[in-house]
Amino acid sequence: MMNKPLATIVSAGCSKFGKRKGVMARELLVEAFEEALSRSKDPDIRGKIKIGIFGNFSEYFEHQAHVAPIFSDWLGFHNLPSVRVEDACASGSAALRMGILAINSGLYDVALVAGVEKMNNRTTTEVTDALMSASDIAVEQWSGLTFVGVFALMATAHMHKYGTTEEDLALVAVKNHRNAYYNPKAHMQKIITVEDALKSRVIAWPLKLYDCSLVTDGAACLILAKPEIARKFTDMPINIIGSGHANDHSAITEREDITSIPGIKIAAREALEQANIKIDDVDVFELHDCFTIAEIIAYEELGFTEKGKGGKLIEQGETDLNGSFPSNPSGGLKAKGHPVGATGIAQIYELYLQLRGEAGQRQVKGAKKGLAQNMGGSGLTHFVTVLEAEK
Amino acid sequence: MMNKPLATIVSAGCSKFGKRKGVMARELLVEAFEEALSRSKDPDIRGKIKIGIFGNFSEYFEHQAHVAPIFSDWLGFHNLPSVRVEDACASGSAALRMGILAINSGLYDVALVAGVEKMNNRTTTEVTDALMSASDIAVEQWSGLTFVGVFALMATAHMHKYGTTEEDLALVAVKNHRNAYYNPKAHMQKIITVEDALKSRVIAWPLKLYDCSLVTDGAACLILAKPEIARKFTDMPINIIGSGHANDHSAITEREDITSIPGIKIAAREALEQANIKIDDVDVFELHDCFTIAEIIAYEELGFTEKGKGGKLIEQGETDLNGSFPSNPSGGLKAKGHPVGATGIAQIYELYLQLRGEAGQRQVKGAKKGLAQNMGGSGLTHFVTVLEAEK
Numbered sequence: 001m002m003n004k005p006l007a008t009i010v011s012a013g014c015s016k017f018g019k020r021k022g023v024m025a026r027e028l029l030v031e032a033f034e035e036a037l038s039r040s041k042d043p044d045i046r047g048k049i050k051i052g053i054f055g056n057f058s059e060y061f062e063h064q065a066h067v068a069p070i071f072s073d074w075l076g077f078h079n080l081p082s083v084r085v086e087d088a089c090a091s092g093s094a095a096l097r098m099g100i101l102a103i104n105s106g107l108y109d110v111a112l113v114a115g116v117e118k119m120n121n122r123t124t125t126e127v128t129d130a131l132m133s134a135s136d137i138a139v140e141q142w143s144g145l146t147f148v149g150v151f152a153l154m155a156t157a158h159m160h161k162y163g164t165t166e167e168d169l170a171l172v173a174v175k176n177h178r179n180a181y182y183n184p185k186a187h188m189q190k191i192i193t194v195e196d197a198l199k200s201r202v203i204a205w206p207l208k209l210y211d212c213s214l215v216t217d218g219a220a221c222l223i224l225a226k227p228e229i230a231r232k233f234t235d236m237p238i239n240i241i242g243s244g245h246a247n248d249h250s251a252i253t254e255r256e257d258i259t260s261i262p263g264i265k266i267a268a269r270e271a272l273e274q275a276n277i278k279i280d281d282v283d284v285f286e287l288h289d290c291f292t293i294a295e296i297i298a299y300e301e302l303g304f305t306e307k308g309k310g311g312k313l314i315e316q317g318e319t320d321l322n323g324s325f326p327s328n329p330s331g332g333l334k335a336k337g338h339p340v341g342a343t344g345i346a347q348i349y350e351l352y353l354q355l356r357g358e359a360g361q362r363q364v365k366g367a368k369k370g371l372a373q374n375m376g377g378s379g380l381t382h383f384v385t386v387l388e389a390e391k
Numbered sequence: 392m393m394n395k396p397l398a399t400i401v402s403a404g405c406s407k408f409g410k411r412k413g414v415m416a417r418e419l420l421v422e423a424f425e426e427a428l429s430r431s432k433d434p435d436i437r438g439k440i441k442i443g444i445f446g447n448f449s450e451y452f453e454h455q456a457h458v459a460p461i462f463s464d465w466l467g468f469h470n471l472p473s474v475r476v477e478d479a480c481a482s483g484s485a486a487l488r489m490g491i492l493a494i495n496s497g498l499y500d501v502a503l504v505a506g507v508e509k510m511n512n513r514t515t516t517e518v519t520d521a522l523m524s525a526s527d528i529a530v531e532q533w534s535g536l537t538f539v540g541v542f543a544l545m546a547t548a549h550m551h552k553y554g555t556t557e558e559d560l561a562l563v564a565v566k567n568h569r570n571a572y573y574n575p576k577a578h579m580q581k582i583i584t585v586e587d588a589l590k591s592r593v594i595a596w597p598l599k600l601y602d603c604s605l606v607t608d609g610a611a612c613l614i615l616a617k618p619e620i621a622r623k624f625t626d627m628p629i630n631i632i633g634s635g636h637a638n639d640h641s642a643i644t645e646r647e648d649i650t651s652i653p654g655i656k657i658a659a660r661e662a663l664e665q666a667n668i669k670i671d672d673v674d675v676f677e678l679h680d681c682f683t684i685a686e687i688i689a690y691e692e693l694g695f696t697e698k699g700k701g702g703k704l705i706e707q708g709e710t711d712l713n714g715s716f717p718s719n720p721s722g723g724l725k726a727k728g729h730p731v732g733a734t735g736i737a738q739i740y741e742l743y744l745q746l747r748g749e750a751g752q753r754q755v756k757g758a759k760k761g762l763a764q765n766m767g768g769s770g771l772t773h774f775v776t777v778l779e780a781e782k
Binding site: 026063066078080084087263 | 415417424442448449450451453454455456457459460461463464468469470471472473474475476477478481485488489491492493495497498523524525526527528529567573587636637639640654657767768771772
């Protein structure tokens with residue numbers, strides 16, 4: 001039997017992703033929020049929102065902390081109680097989780113949950129430095145290990161232990177680029193071949209340029225409401241029926257096996273149990289493909305296939321739009337882009353479109369249930385969210 | 392009639408505040424958490440905690456974002472779902488507010504709420520630069536206006552409009568230093584005179600060195616539980632009976648009057664209405680005295696006296712330990728210190744001691760109800776919390 005939804009998504013918006021010159025994070029948020037306002041049945045939905053929860057990763061990019069009241073101001077509120085939540089690349093999902101708590105607390109009926117990052121006003125070195133602050137300074141930062149380095153280690157071990165190939169990694173990139181081609185909001189709308197991916201320059205072997213997600217500017221937002229009042233704002237409510245949150249040790253050296261990311265499994269179990277469904281019941285997935293190997297490991301942790309067979313799954317096309325586990329129809333972090341704080345919310349935005357049948361040429365046919373998996377750092381923070389279109 | 396408490400504080404801890412050489416933020420948190428563990432009746436309270444919410448302001452100080460899973464690790468948890476919340480100098484209270492939502496959501500019975508900042512591994516210039524990131528880069532940062540500058544403008548206007556004097560400001564510092572003398576955890580245990588304060592060097596006129604809070608390293612934590620189960624963990628539960636949260640425009644130029652900080656009033660009204668009490672019913676206060684003028688304005692916004700008469704109130708000794716509105720028995724940000732992310736939680740820690748009668752020589756006699764007021768930036772973010780010792 002289905003439990004009562006945790007909260008209902010009554011509207012959503014997303015900015016164009018890309019290198020957004022001449023705009024600040026706050027302006028990207030306004031772009032996303034205007035879409036959300038325009039989708040609401042109630043023209044005064046802004047007046048109903050009583051809390052703003054903002055996922056935003058780094059103060060480095062714009063030399064701006066304390067973003068919550070500033071963002072609220074720019075979105076046209078005055079005196080909207082607001083907070084910023086930060087959990088590295090899972091900052092957006094952390095904000096969503098706090099939004100779910102807010103709705104369930106009984107203190108709020110309607111909440112704005114948003115994520116944003118403006119990254120392209122810094123050099124690549126500065127961006128790398130800022131991203132590094134998401135790993136433990138006492139262990140990984142001091143060793144000089146960057147995130148692409150960490151995931152390259154995972155990939156190398158996975159190849160050694162399970163026979164995963166560079167082609168398997170490339171196939172993830174090819175699929176996600178193909179999906180993004182049909183997503184007008186994607187950072188890159190460019191179809192690539194396995195050869196393109198394999199021939200791109202090595203960043204940290206076996207990961208090449210096309211195995212890496214993009215440095216993207218973008219914002220996304222959701223308006224959450226108590227399920228009981230959702231139909232005041234929309235005729236097509238999307239319910240959050242499961243929400244899982246897990247952590248792991250901060251250093252990969254403390255984990256038993258670097259080919260696994262166990263926090264994904266723990267968060268997914270919590271979310272699926274709440275939703276009272278199995279992974280096979282889910283029609284469409286948004287996965288955290290910060291690097292192609294991360295998507296392959298996610299297949300395994302989520303139970304699309306046995307441990308070690310993630311590479312085979314992509315070879316068989318099972319995660320294509322018409323496969324058994326359609327993954328990253330949006331194009332994923334790989335091709336839609338990865339504006340850090342926005343990513344978790346943008347994943348939910350894509351599922352929102354998919355479950356409403358509004359995803360155009362990348363629509364997964366008849367999708368009724370969706371799952372988003374969002375990760376912070378090299379597997380320290382995990383959120384899994386399960387959505388369902390209300391009948 | 393009293394409403395049901397929002398949550399109950401079943402334990403609390405606080406590190407020594409000061410220039411804590413050779414320790415990281417995580418180690419300060421461990422120090423605070425060990426005190427909280429030792430105060431619990433249940434020796435396994437750690438095992439009952441199911442979420443960690445950490446207030447922490449700046450990634451600059453330790454080049455460390457994504458602190459939540461790292462802090463959880465260091466506190467001896469494995470896989471404790473955790474998030475970081477940031478709201479500048481109100482980050483600790485923002486974490487507490489999220490903790491209150493967590494308890495009221497029904498998803499958590501016991502939550503750890505903590506705040507920490509390690510600031511003294513940076514130079515004064517670097518600290519000033521990091522603190523500046525809490526004001527709007529599009530307006531105040533670019534103008535070169537630092538926080539002491541903003542509060543100096545407020546003080547000048549207050550002096551001009553209401554006749555507040557430099558001596559009044561000095562009296563706030565003298566009182567808070569006197570209280571801190573009796574607080575073994577305070578950063579500075581040093582009694583000062585009005586003359587000392589007036590003769591200290593000018594930072595931004597009329598604010599002098601002794602009008603400014605301290606750059607401090609420190610951590611504090613609270614263990615919250617559902618009121619129904621609080622007595623499993625403590626024989627002296629401290630209930631949160633009111634919690635207010637407000638914001639204001641991000642730039643002081645957008646406010647009608649810079650001698651007022653209206654968000655304090657809004658947050659206080661929400662908290663007091665929830666608690667169903669009046670300001671006169673409160674026995675002890677912890678106020679956000681980032682600069683002495685801020686404490687005087689807080690007196691007025693909270694309704695200790697009429698607008699403009701805050702200076703008179705301190706002259707009359709009404710906010711001394713034995714006055715009508717005993718304020719900052721801990722020594723406040725001024726003398727106990729202001730480790731940004733820890734401050735909001737450390738205020739609650741002081742009230743926890745006061746309401747339990749454990750505050751030693753700075754005890755406000757017979758205190759049963761307490762109120763904490765914590766602010767982010769130059770008045771953008773506001774939290775007011777009302778506590779009561781359970782009978």
